[in-house]
Amino acid sequence: MNIKWSLLVIFFVIVTVLTGCDPLMVLDPKGPQAQTQANVIWISIAIMSVITIVVCAFLVFVLVKYRDSKLPKDYEPPYIEGNHLVESIIVGVPILIVIFFSVVTIISNNKVEATPEKYKGQDPLVIYASTSDWKWHFSYPENGIETVNYLYIPTKRPLEFKLYSFGPITSFWVPQLGGQKYAMADMVTTLHLAADEEGEMMGRNANFSGKGFAQNMFHVEAMSQAEFDDWVKEVKDTAEPITEAKFNELLKPGYTGQLTFTGTHLGFSPAPEHDHGSKDANEDANDEYMEHKHAPSNSKAAPQNNHE
């Protein structure tokens, strides 16, 4: 009984916290991908609560009814081998649930791994996001600018993040825009995001990367395309160009605040993209190991987005 009560209390605490305070970041999406993920999470929480409640209810029923102290003295439990009908139900129902979830999973996987449906027609803004201990470098090849530890993005336009690392494996995560993806040293991964509304958000490296991991965060601000263009223009007018020497200095382990540059590091320190004959930028993220191994000599290939 007490277990049931403590569980109930915990359940209500969770419910109150979920609804009462500020909305939890993951369940407060600001973009279509995070929305898809929040929907999947809510569906699964709902179905899983039902399962948990059924198990708990049956447990409580059994514990109340068949406890030693409540039973007549001469009650002797029967020998029961099993029952085909009961066993079919406890196999069948979970299988149905798994089938349902499989369908949900396949649909949602394909959604989050593609340009968001809503903004499909538009040309995506490609941003190269790379990490060094313990900083984030954002290169905007289309605009010819680069920032450190902060990310400005236009709303209502698909964003295509090209992720890689100059050190340990890290993970690019802006919970309110969508789930995370790894940034690694020997390949580039692609993350499709978009922002629906303007606003400030938290972004961070979610994968443990050593001493400065806790501080490895970045500030995200979503703004209208017009404001974004103004910002780009302002950067171009005021910021200093990034040089190879300056960039190499930044790669050394340590912490910096927010920095802004014109130009990108992609020219002198290209992303580890591997040209294996595919012209489709979306497929770069899905390089197979074999192809990667066959083409090590191409690892210095120039980035595909070679705007000025």
Place this chain on the structure above:
Amino acid sequence: MGYFAKFAVPHPSPAIYASMIAIGVTVFLVIFGLTYFKKWVYLWSEWITTVDHKKIGTMYLIAALLMLFRGGVDALMMRAQTAVPDNKLLDSQHYNEVFSAHGVIMIIFMAMPYIMAFMNIVVPLQIGARDVAFPRLNAISFWLFFMGAMLFNISFVIGGSPDAGWSSYFPLADNEFSPSVGTNYYMIAIQIAGIGTLMTGINFITTILRMRAPGMTLMRMPMFTWSAFVTSIIIIFAFPVLTIALLMGTMDRLFDTKFFATTDGGMDMLWANLFWVWGHPEVYILILPAFGIFSEIIPTFARRNIYGYKSMVISMVVISLYSFFVWTHHFFTMGQTAYVNSIFSITTMVIAVPTGIKIFNWLLTMWKGRIRFTVPMLYSIAFIPLFTVGGVTGVMLAMSAADYQYHNTMFLVAHFHNVIIPGVAFAVLAGSTYYWPKIFGFMLNERIGKWAFWFLTIGFSLAFFPMYITGLDGQARRMYTYSEATGYGPLNFVSFIGTACMTISFILIVYTIYYSIRHSPRHVGGDPWDARSLEWATHNPVPEYNFAIIPQVDSREPFWDAKYKGHELFKGDYKKIHMPNNSGVPFIMSAIFFVFGFALVFSMWILAVISLIGIFICMAHRSFEIDHGHYISVEEIKETEVKMGGNHK
């Protein structure tokens, strides 16, 4: 001085110096105590050289409890550090070392030996055997595990702890980003313990297949023996992967090979893959015997046979098979296609089906039963709802689109503690209480045990349920601190209170043991719980030869049938019993392994070569040794049986 500089701790702190002193004092007291009470001979002849499965199991149990203390202190330090925002208790480096040690110790040096303890103590008794198939190999398994554990544990006072997480992902674990010898300790200590585990797997497969009592067919084996059998099979398929991965990692670190490097054709993702190809089956290696323990306890205290025996067996086999097809779910975010992720999502969710069958079978075993709320049963009952929550959150994590949001967050931490603590930790604590009279001949105090249970259950809920929420609120795991603005403070403080309750529970468990040693009545008889399977058909504590006469089996619950249905378990007369001899070689060889490992950690090549030669000499010695074991005479058996209360003729 220069030579010894490499043994210094790279990031010392007062806590580490205090530990050094504590370790020194403890070692001194142990040596002094053994000498003062003249126990050296006893220790050597009764324990260190033993090949008796019960004594080896007991040593596993003691080692596991010690490691539970060490891992628990680490956990307490972590939760204390994160209890309030911007806490300065530990710095980043120490926090990283502490959580890396916590993971490795709890999984490899606490949960594994605890499970091995029960496999050793229970399996031969449950199948009516006199020992395992290879008793001396069993001693080697234990001592290799023990030396591996010791090697790992000295890292924080000699040379520095590993700090790259328990999963030790490359390139973070490479020399460039982890320059201290800590990760060398990780690679080599786990390697040595892992060889021992692999041998245990081989040993138990042989034991279970070859040494069952007459009449015990595979489908009449008790549930725990089935789980030990399935686990052993997983071990021999999964551990070689770890062996090779660790070897490659060791070579990368010691000889600058490039297996997991990010340059020169190396592949850092390969480590993550190999680690989890072992790592996922590893969690089933832990959970299946835990299921087995619950499957013994629930029928005993519900006074009913296990419901759906066949479906229980089939679901275990299915789980073991699927455990090898799901490893990618540990890194859905590594950039595979939606197609690959979907496949691994589905294989992962499929595991929920056999697991669900088991949950319902346990519930249906209690249904129409006669439930007694003893300490082992309380753990088993609490396990069901708590593990269900852990299981359903596992299904949530299995959906890869959503996993992009859960991955690397406190949600994940909450999930795996939610399966491992109610699953494995509850099982081994329940099992300890249940089998305590079997091992030591007296019962643990129920009243204190119940207090410990409630503190653990409530503490667990307080510690881990808030993490689901902070995870969804964007708190990444492994962060040594966070700012107040994040709002994670209050819930993390609740977690800390929960951890404090769990600490009280641990103290109560230790106190129960102390109290029961002093006050519990001895001579509890062979069957204090009114149990159903063969291990209870012999005396408590168990004589060296286990059964004076090998039992005859003709059903799934031979002992129950013998008690209540007139089945004759022990037919025939006493005959002399053949038993294996004790040997000091397993201990000596494992001790040399320790020296070998230590030499490798610090790249001391001459010492490494000398100790390697020593290991080969030990093996050669075994090859040329003539040892036919010894016999226990009929008179001696009679004497023992009379002394122990002689249930038998």
